[in-house]
Every structure is written in structure tokens, then in C-alpha cells.
Amino acid sequence: MKRVLQIHPRDNVRVALADLRAGTEFALDGQSVRLAADIPQKHKFTVRALAPGEDVYMYGVLVGKTVEAISAGGLLTVHNVQHAAQHYGRRTKTYHWQPPDISRWKDRTFMGYHRSDGQVGTQNYWLVIPLVFCENRNIQIIRDAFLKELGYAQPDIYRMQVREMAAAWQDAHDPEAIRKMTFADNRASYGRNRLFPGVDGIKFLVHEGGCGGTREDANNLCGLLAGYSVHPNVAGITVLSLGCQHAQFDILKAQIAKRSPHFDKPLLFFEQQAWGSEFAMISEAIRQTFLGLAVINEQQRKPAPLSKLTVGVKCGGSDGFSGISANPAVGHCADLLVALGARVVMAEFPELCGVEQELIDRCVNDDIAARFSRLMTAYAHRAEAVGSGFDKNPSPGNIRDGLITDAIKSAGAARKGGTSPVTDVLDYPEYAVRPGLNLLCTPGNDVEATTGMGGAGCTLQLFTTGLGTPTGNPVSPMVKIATNHALARRMPDIIDIDTGGIISGEQTVEEAGIAILEYLIGVAGGEHITRAMALGQDDFIPWKRGVSL
Known part of the structure; x- marks a missing residue:
């Protein structure tokens, strides 16, 4: 080695x-x-x-x-x-890219859900969303009812542990007996005995927005929720509203129409102030959602070309090996996907600091390059205005593992985007429509970024980590990739793929990238689920466009 x-x-x-x-x-x-x-x-x-x-x-x-x-x-x-980082400006050259050999995947397909707008989903979900935080409690009530009664609830292993300890304590009041108890992890039973086997899940979003902030916050929230509604992994939506908040149903519908002019999915709407009785509203929401689940349960997976995939790439809990092993391996996978005609979305703009000019020069035209430069500059100025520039981005964990400046972190983080041309630059919370590499303006914050990529239509996400990050997304299955063997051994219940072989010399970057693509195709076709899916890690945090690194 x-x-x-x-x-x-x-x-x-x-x-x-x-x-x-x-x-x-x-x-x-x-x-x-x-x-x-x-x-x-x-x-x-x-x-x-x-x-x-x-x-x-x-x-x-x-x-x-x-x-x-x-x-x-x-x-x-x-x-x-x-x-310190290089200054950036206009596009200085025409970028020439040599795509990788894709002959072995040219005719490959995955078994996906074909939607009427031409998109293809990797999952078949029903989505339940609030327009305002006032409805979070009602969302949780509906969540508990559906997940437990229809077979989607995670095994309540921790409650059972407390039950066993309580019983032992009642018998003997012996602390030593509690310390010696062992417990079994039976979460592998997740997903069995579902009433609707054709429905991969019922997903419930909660958030702290929709009112009390700026109108821009409300519009952006509706845009984000619209992205989740038109997402090909979603087959139907239930919306709960209070009625008086800034984030109105008409705004949501307009944002949906902007992304999908011929939107035809079931969209159920319930406004609490119009119903009066909370019991009546929740009961009817449950009834109509149940009937909707019965309808989408009949949808079937069918073959689809790999060009129908939209894959987000993200790194979090990064270490000094991220830019050497997992990120370049994901980058090679991204290049293969782009060459196959798919979309790849790379977010977290604060972690592109120092490589802006390289990305600008990779843009396919001056307009896209100028938009990226404008968004990066505006983001940096907002951070500096509150005394928190991009240089404050590395976390204590990053620094402890060798990422001592933001530019070191960013130069390694950018490698997960591969080497292909930049075909589009998206502001938050826009939707990805162009094949090729898309850059999406989000914070580096793990969940704000992955939430944004879900709203941009990513049907899968690749998440690299060197320190270990237990996160997932409600509608976009997340594949967790370790940068080193030690992490993969230490946290096996959150890691799907180990690229530590690149560090030890057992594997090349290209071999690891191919392994990631093959695993991704399996997840896309429903052949297996990721660790984050098995653990029910459905993290969702909308970005309010404030200064978040």
C-alpha cells in the first residue's frame, strides 16, 4: 500500500x-x-x-x-x-470532454414506474404534506395511523427494549441485571405484510415554514413541495392546510403547473379552517388517501432506459479521503450516467468554493456560466454580510480529519460531479429537466442539500461520507458510500458501499465507480433497498434562503 x-x-x-x-x-x-x-x-x-x-x-x-x-x-x-481560493469570472475556453466507454450499459434497463409526463420513477410513493407548520400535528396523527395499520411502520425495537427493562426492574430493581441485558436488531422485517404491496411507501413531510416568514420563503416552500409533487417517485399527494397562512394552495398549484403543465396525479386538498371539525377533516383525509392508495397499488414496474434516471450527488461528514476515494468514484459513475443520457445533479454551492472557474469553463454556454457565477457571488456576499464567509464552512470533524480550509474541502467535494460539461445551473428550488450535469444552488448542510435535490427531481441520491452520516430522503432513495474501510466496518448499518479499497490499492476509482452504478441500477429497479430506506431515514429540511453553509 x-x-x-x-x-x-x-x-x-x-x-x-x-x-x-x-x-x-x-x-x-x-x-x-x-x-x-x-x-x-x-x-x-x-x-x-x-x-x-x-x-x-x-x-x-x-x-x-x-x-x-x-x-x-x-x-x-x-x-x-x-x-484562499482562485478568483473567477467569465468562461475562458470551450470545454472538450471525452466520455467514458458505456458500451456495456448501452442497452441496459431498470424496472421503473412510467408517469404520463414521460418521467420514470424508481419508487411508487404516496406523499402527505402540510402547507404550514400548524398542520404538523395532524400529519403525525395520519402518519401513525397509516404506517402502523398498513404495514409500513419500522419495528419498534427501542420501545420493546424499554418494555423489557421495565419488566426486569419491576421484578428485581437490580441495575446490574439491566446492564447485562442484550437486545436484537430485527429491523430487517421492515416492509413485510403490507396491505398494498404495489405501494413502496407512504411518505409524510413536516417542516417549520409556510407562515411567519417572508413571502419569498412561502413561495420557495411551495416550489419545493411542487417539486416533490411532480417527482416521478410520487404517484399521489394529500395536502393539509390551515387556511390563513402565506403558503396557499393556489401558489402550490401554480408551482406544480410550472414544472408539469399537464399534471394529472391525484391531488387531495384539505383546509382545516373550512372544515371546522379537526376530526371530520382528518377522517376524510384518511378515507380519500386510503382509496388513492388502492388505485396506485395497481401500477406496475416496466423496463426503462438508464437515461431516465436523475441522480443527485452529495458528500457529508467528509474526511481527508473523501476527495481521493468516494467522491472521484461517484464522479466516474456520474460521467457514465451523463454519457448514457441521464441527469446528474450536484448541489451545495459553499463546497464549490475555489473550483468556480473550472466549473465555469465546463459550462456549455456563456449564459449558463454567467448564471453560476452570479449565484455563487450572491451566496458568498450574503454569507460575508453576516460575518460568516465560505472560509467558515469546514466543521470540527472535517478539520480533525484533514480538511483544514474550505477550498481543500471544496476541491475534493467537486470531484463527485465527474468531468462532464455543465449543461444547466439551477437556483433553489428549481427542477432539473436537461440531461447532463446540473448544478443546484443549495447550502452545504446535508439535509437542506438533499431536500433540495429531492425537490429537483432526483430519483436516487449518492451520498459519500468519511465520518458517517445517518441521513436519507423521503422520496429519493439514498445510497451511502464510505471513503474508508474503517468507517464501513464501524457503521455497517448506514453504509451501502465501501470505496476504501481505493486507498488500500485494492480497487481503482473506475472500478469503484462501476460498482456504484451497478448497485444504483439495482436500487432503481426495486431489486434491493438502501440502508437509509431500511432505517426509515426520511429527513426533510427546506432552505429559507438565509445564510446556511
Whole structure:
């Protein structure tokens, strides 16, 4: 196994693939370099001595600037390096892309749900949504009733654990007996004995918006909910409204029509202030939703080309290996999907800081390039206005594992978008319609970003993590990909795919990307479910367009 990696020929630092001891010598760039300090795995060290104010390069781009002298073989830290990034502007060249060989997948299909607007879903869900937070309680009441009685509820393993402990305590009042108890994880039974086997799930969204904020917040919320309504994984929708809030049903319908002019899915609407009796409204909502479930239960999966997939790519809980293993592997998968005619959506604009010019130059025309530049600039200015620029993005976990500047984090994060041309740039909460690589303006925040990609129509999502992130999406199945073997072994109940073989030399980036694509096709066709789906991780947080990194 290699112990040191140079990612790009221009880089003047190296990545430690294993823990390295001070005094160890390496032959680098034609010279002998002795490590001046212990270098923890995933962290970076200098190849030559750097004076204060010198540029630091990784992935071939500017990622930082030294604030004090660093000797040759010295460890990069938050104390001796600060964030710095390349300036960006207009498109400077025409981008030429060589697509990967897709001959083995050219005629492949997945078994999906064909919708009347031409989209194809990977799941068949019924969606229940509130237009305002006042309806969250009613949503939860309906959720408990449907999931428990129709066979969709997660096994209540933790309640059973408390029940067993309570019984043991009543018998003996013995703390030691409680400490010695063992419990079984029987969540594998999820999804059995459903009344409607053709319905993959009933999904319930709750949020804190719809009123009390700005009209822009309400319009954006309705746009996001419209994206979930026209989503090909959704076959029918139940909407609950209070009646007096900013987010009105007419706004939702207008946003739906904007995304799908000939929308024809069942759309059930219940306004509490018009009904008067809460009991009467909820009872009728349950009745009509039940009958709707019976109808969509008859829908069948049919073959569809891979070009019908829309795949979101995201990283969270990132580590120093994210940009070396999982992200480039997802990037290769993304390139294969784009070459096959599918859509790929890459979000989290704060984590594209430092690679803006590269992405601008990959845009297919000047208008798309200008829109990306405009959205990035506006986002950065909003953050700076409240004293929280992109340089504040790396979390304590990121820094601890070697991502000490936002540009280092971003340069690695951008690799999950592959190398294909940028065919469209979307503002939040717009819907993806163009094949190819789409850039979607969202925060880096895991759930705000994945929520946005669900609203953009992603029928699947690929989520890479180096530290472990237990998240999922209500309508867009999420595949969790580990950057390293240790994480995959430590948290097996949230990880679907392990790309740690790239670090150990057991696997190439291309081989890992192909493995991800094959797994993705299986999930798309309903052959298996992801760990996040099995755990019922249906996280949903709308972005209010404030400063969120």
C-alpha cells in the first residue's frame, strides 16, 4: 500500500494515506524529504519549505495561503495555513470532454414506474404534506395511523427494549441485571405484510415554514413541495392546510403547473379552517388517501432506459479521503450516467468554493456560466454580510480529519460531479429537466442539500461520507458510500458501499465507480433497498434562503 499521495502534478503538498512518524524520509520530486512532525492519516505535509504568504495547491488548484513558515515535511494545520481560493469570472475556453466507454450499459434497463409526463420513477410513493407548520400535528396523527395499520411502520425495537427493562426492574430493581441485558436488531422485517404491496411507501413531510416568514420563503416552500409533487417517485399527494397562512394552495398549484403543465396525479386538498371539525377533516383525509392508495397499488414496474434516471450527488461528514476515494468514484459513475443520457445533479454551492472557474469553463454556454457565477457571488456576499464567509464552512470533524480550509474541502467535494460539461445551473428550488450535469444552488448542510435535490427531481441520491452520516430522503432513495474501510466496518448499518479499497490499492476509482452504478441500477429497479430506506431515514429540511453553509 502506498503511504503518500500526490493528487495533481501542480500540488506542493502530499496526503498521508497512513499515520507517518516524524523523521521518516521520502523521495519526492527528485529530492529527499524528511518529515518534520508526525503526520496523521488523511492530513497533508509540505514537500519543500514554505515562507509566510506562499500559495498552497491541492487537486491542482489554490486551496490556501501560509500564515507562518512551514519547514519541508511540515504538517499543514489551521494555525499555519488559512483559506484562499482562485478568483473567477467569465468562461475562458470551450470545454472538450471525452466520455467514458458505456458500451456495456448501452442497452441496459431498470424496472421503473412510467408517469404520463414521460418521467420514470424508481419508487411508487404516496406523499402527505402540510402547507404550514400548524398542520404538523395532524400529519403525525395520519402518519401513525397509516404506517402502523398498513404495514409500513419500522419495528419498534427501542420501545420493546424499554418494555423489557421495565419488566426486569419491576421484578428485581437490580441495575446490574439491566446492564447485562442484550437486545436484537430485527429491523430487517421492515416492509413485510403490507396491505398494498404495489405501494413502496407512504411518505409524510413536516417542516417549520409556510407562515411567519417572508413571502419569498412561502413561495420557495411551495416550489419545493411542487417539486416533490411532480417527482416521478410520487404517484399521489394529500395536502393539509390551515387556511390563513402565506403558503396557499393556489401558489402550490401554480408551482406544480410550472414544472408539469399537464399534471394529472391525484391531488387531495384539505383546509382545516373550512372544515371546522379537526376530526371530520382528518377522517376524510384518511378515507380519500386510503382509496388513492388502492388505485396506485395497481401500477406496475416496466423496463426503462438508464437515461431516465436523475441522480443527485452529495458528500457529508467528509474526511481527508473523501476527495481521493468516494467522491472521484461517484464522479466516474456520474460521467457514465451523463454519457448514457441521464441527469446528474450536484448541489451545495459553499463546497464549490475555489473550483468556480473550472466549473465555469465546463459550462456549455456563456449564459449558463454567467448564471453560476452570479449565484455563487450572491451566496458568498450574503454569507460575508453576516460575518460568516465560505472560509467558515469546514466543521470540527472535517478539520480533525484533514480538511483544514474550505477550498481543500471544496476541491475534493467537486470531484463527485465527474468531468462532464455543465449543461444547466439551477437556483433553489428549481427542477432539473436537461440531461447532463446540473448544478443546484443549495447550502452545504446535508439535509437542506438533499431536500433540495429531492425537490429537483432526483430519483436516487449518492451520498459519500468519511465520518458517517445517518441521513436519507423521503422520496429519493439514498445510497451511502464510505471513503474508508474503517468507517464501513464501524457503521455497517448506514453504509451501502465501501470505496476504501481505493486507498488500500485494492480497487481503482473506475472500478469503484462501476460498482456504484451497478448497485444504483439495482436500487432503481426495486431489486434491493438502501440502508437509509431500511432505517426509515426520511429527513426533510427546506432552505429559507438565509445564510446556511
